[in-house]
Amino acid sequence: MKEQGFSLVEVLIALAISAVIAVGSTMVLRQTVAASDTVRRVSTDSQSLLTAHRRLFDDFGAATLYQSQPVSGYGPAEGFSSGERYDQFRVAFVRDGWSNPAQLEARSDLMRIEYALEDGALVRRVWVRPDPVERTPVASNVVIEGVEQVEAGYLFDGVWSEAWPAERGGMPDAIRLDFAMKDGRTLELGYIVGAGS
Numbered sequence: 221m222k223e224q225g226f227s228l229v230e231v232l233i234a235l236a237i238s239a240v241i242a243v244g245s246t247m248v249l250r251q252t253v254a255a256s257d258t259v260r261r262v263s264t265d266s267q268s269l270l271t272a273h274r275r276l277f278d279d280f281g282a283a284t285l286y287q288s289q290p291v292s293g294y295g296p297a298e299g300f301s302s303g304e305r306y307d308q309f310r311v312a313f314v315r316d317g318w319s320n321p322a323q324l325e326a327r328s329d330l331m332r333i334e335y336a337l338e339d340g341a342l343v344r345r346v347w348v349r350p351d352p353v354e355r356t357p358v359a360s361n362v363v364i365e366g367v368e369q370v371e372a373g374y375l376f377d378g379v380w381s382e383a384w385p386a387e388r389g390g391m392p393d394a395i396r397l398d399f400a401m402k403d404g405r406t407l408e409l410g411y412i413v414g415a416g417s
Contacts (some may be wrong), residue, residue: 222382273409275344276397279333280411283391286314288296288332289351300391300413302372302384309337311384313391314350340402341365349363369400 226234256379267410287297303310312334330350336343342364374384384392392413399407 222344257399269364269407271343275363276409276410277411278317279313279335279344280395281415282315282317282415283313283414284316285328285391285414286350288312288314291347291352291354291356293353296385296386299389300384301386302374303336309335309372311335311372311395334365337367338368342367342370355408364399366402367399368402371398371400372396372400407409 251409264301279397283300285299287299301311302310302312307361312332314330314332316330328350332347332350332352334345335343341362344361344363346359347354348358352358369383373380373382373396375394375396376392380396394408394410394412396408399409
């Protein structure tokens with residue numbers, strides 16, 4: 221009588237096939253997790269850039285010709301100005317559009333805005349008054365992280381320039397911001413200035 225069951229060779233072959241399937245499945249699972257992490261990171265990065273783009277679009281589009289007093293209280297009033305006297309990128313202006321329905325609060329609908337490159341990030345500062353003093357509340361938040369360098373171009377009457385000194389007065393027709401990111405990527409953004417004025 222012949223015994224029922226598998227021979228040792230058949231069991232070893234089955235184990236070998238199972239091991240190959242297990243290793244293959246583990247590799248696929250690892251790649252899926254890595255791809256998922258990459259998609260999540262890129263999605264978060266894309267969302268951050270879209271939020272930053274919207275903030276920049278709104279601010280530059282609502283820029284006004286208002287001449288703001290320096291925070292120190294000393295020196296001439298400044299309108300739209302770039303930071304050629306600073307080591308790193310800086311642009312400051314006054315924007316409108318801060319809703320104050322029925323003038324319920326004792327404040328203007330104007331506010332002073334400043335963008336500056338600080339410690340590898342594009343930082344946005346907002347003063348709740350167009351002519352801030354040292355005690356005026358200021359809100360700062362990081363708009364874009366991982367920035368190595370920002371170069372700006374200012375368009376006026378069809379000619380691009382690298383700076384917009386406060387003494388020049390007025391404001392450009394458009395601004396172009398070229399970002400060099402720490403991870404090697406580049407980003408070019410352009411905005412019409414004062415489109416809401």
